[in-house]
Amino acid sequence: MQSGVVQMMEESKDHLVGGRTNQTRAFPRRLLQLLMLFLLLCFTFSVASIYMIKYFGFHSIVPTVKPSLQPCIEEEWKNIELWINPPSNLLHTMNDKELVWRASMAPKIKKYPFKRDPKIAFMFLTKGPLPLAPIWERFFKRHQGFYSIYIHSLPSFEADFPASSVFYKRQIPSQVTEWGKMSMCDAERRLLANALLDISNEWFVLLSESCIPIYNFNVIYKYISQSKHSFVGAFDDPGPFGRGRYDENMLPEVNISQWRKGSQWFEISRKLALYIVEDTKFYPKFAEFCRPACYVDEHYFPTMLTIQASNLLANRSITWVDWSRGGAHPATFGISDITEEFMKRMLGERSCMYNDRNTSVCYLFARKFAPSALEPLFLLAPKYLGF
Numbered sequence: 181m182q183s184g185v186v187q188m189m190e191e192s193k194d195h196l197v198g199g200r201t202n203q204t205r206a207f208p209r210r211l212l213q214l215l216m217l218f219l220l221l222c223f224t225f226s227v228a229s230i231y232m233i234k235y236f237g238f239h240s241i242v243p244t245v246k247p248s249l250q251p252c253i254e255e256e257w258k259n260i261e262l263w264i265n266p267p268s269n270l271l272h273t274m275n276d277k278e279l280v281w282r283a284s285m286a287p288k289i290k291k292y293p294f295k296r297d298p299k300i301a302f303m304f305l306t307k308g309p310l311p312l313a314p315i316w317e318r319f320f321k322r323h324q325g326f327y328s329i330y331i332h333s334l335p336s337f338e339a340d341f342p343a344s345s346v347f348y349k350r351q352i353p354s355q356v357t358e359w360g361k362m363s364m365c366d367a368e369r370r371l372l373a374n375a376l377l378d379i380s381n382e383w384f385v386l387l388s389e390s391c392i393p394i395y396n397f398n399v400i401y402k403y404i405s406q407s408k409h410s411f412v413g414a415f416d417d418p419g420p421f422g423r424g425r426y427d428e429n430m431l432p433e434v435n436i437s438q439w440r441k442g443s444q445w446f447e448i449s450r451k452l453a454l455y456i457v458e459d460t461k462f463y464p465k466f467a468e469f470c471r472p473a474c475y476v477d478e479h480y481f482p483t484m485l486t487i488q489a490s491n492l493l494a495n496r497s498i499t500w501v502d503w504s505r506g507g508a509h510p511a512t513f514g515i516s517d518i519t520e521e522f523m524k525r526m527l528g529e530r531s532c533m534y535n536d537r538n539t540s541v542c543y544l545f546a547r548k549f550a551p552s553a554l555e556p557l558f559l560l561a562p563k564y565l566g567f
């Protein structure tokens with residue numbers, strides 16, 4: 181470039197040096213003519229450009245502008261990601277009313293316009309610590325993307341899971357709960373509502389700190405994802421602890437033949453989770469007319485879901501519990517209970533219906549285990565539970 185300019189200047193210098201005076205006087209006029217021609221060309225080109233922009237659009241003549249439009253397209257894409265990515269921080273500041281309202285929003289179009297790996301939401305309803313956490317950590321290992329975890333504990337409890345734990349920062353804003361009271365159902369609803377905020381969660385399992393999984397992740401994922409029914413315990417108990425707890429004040433929303441009883445430890449689909457979260461019809465009736473000795477956590481969801489979607493219910497729980505010792509509470513197993521014989525009994529031959537067929541696998545989770553049961557369970561899990 182520079183050498184070219186120098187050459188041109190040298191050529192003009194040659195002209196000046198070798199030329200006569202009339203030639204040097206003629207030079208500015210020719211330069212002026214050239215300049216005028218150049219300006220005219222510029223003007224014509226500008227006018228032509230404006231017309232071409234008007235009639236053929238921007239892109240056709242100025243393709244270099246395209247990259248500057250790209251960020252706009254990317255921002256639109258970011259907007260859909262805002263809707264499909266789960267919240268990065270579970271500790272929001274919404275109150276229950278706001279949370280439930282937000283969680284009740286559901287897309288009308290059934291087909292998702294993006295790749296969606298449906299996840300199981302494992303929802304832990306606890307007092308505080310998770311003494312059996314090491315078993316769960318091993319259970320979840322290498323299955324990222326197919327599960328999410330939510331923990332509802334006493335508000336005063338401060339979790340201190342290490343950053344490497346699957347339970348790290350999985351606590352949701354919680355409130356005090358009492359067994360057998362509506363605050364228990366509120367906590368379950370709170371867990372469901374928080375889990376619904378992640379559009380990828382398709383199934384929702386309620387667990388406690390004394391629960392363990394009794395099959396490996398793949399078996400449990402397949403069992404739940406391929407089931408036509410949700411696993412909610414719901415049966416019509418004619419006795420004093422069943423129909424005996426029904427109050428006629430619940431009419432007309434609930435009549436005696438619709439009244440159901442069942443264990444609170446459920447597994448439900450996203451559709452049923454929405455029924456629970458958006459319910460304003462049955463909630464006030466249960467809150468007012470099912471108080472101890474009517475234990476609302478044993479009746480509200482089984483009855484409400486039976487009325488709204490009985491065809492989607494398996495009417496049985498998938499959480500095994502041992503009532504054989506009798507009494508008001510099921511057996512709690514500690515270190516001395518966990519033997520090979522116990523494991524065989526827990527997994528023993530059974531028969532129940534799965535997708536309208538007989539199966540021997542009726543339970544996927546078990547309770548209740550004391551913290552002392554951790555060590556023997558951890559040792560026996562690879563042989564008996566497959567993880």
Ligand SMILES: *[C@@H]1O[C@H](CO)[C@@H](O)[C@H](O)[C@H]1NC(C)=O
Pocket residue numbers: 435436437438
């Ligand atoms: C309860 O309600 C259902 C649905 O409305 C109805 O079919 C049934 O006959 C009622 N049962 C009684 C005992 O009223």
Ligand SMILES: *[C@@H]1O[C@H](CO)[C@@H](O)[C@H](O)[C@H]1NC(C)=O
Pocket residue numbers: 409486490491493494495
């Ligand atoms: C569960 O019970 C309801 C009646 O409460 C019934 O309609 C439904 O078919 C039952 N589900 C299965 C899988 O048997």
Ligand SMILES: *[C@@H]1O[C@H](CO)[C@@H](O)[C@H](O)[C@H]1NC(C)=O
Pocket residue numbers: 531537538
């Ligand atoms: C399921 O198994 C039980 C007990 O093994 C048997 O009584 C029942 O007839 C079987 N039902 C079906 C549908 O095969």
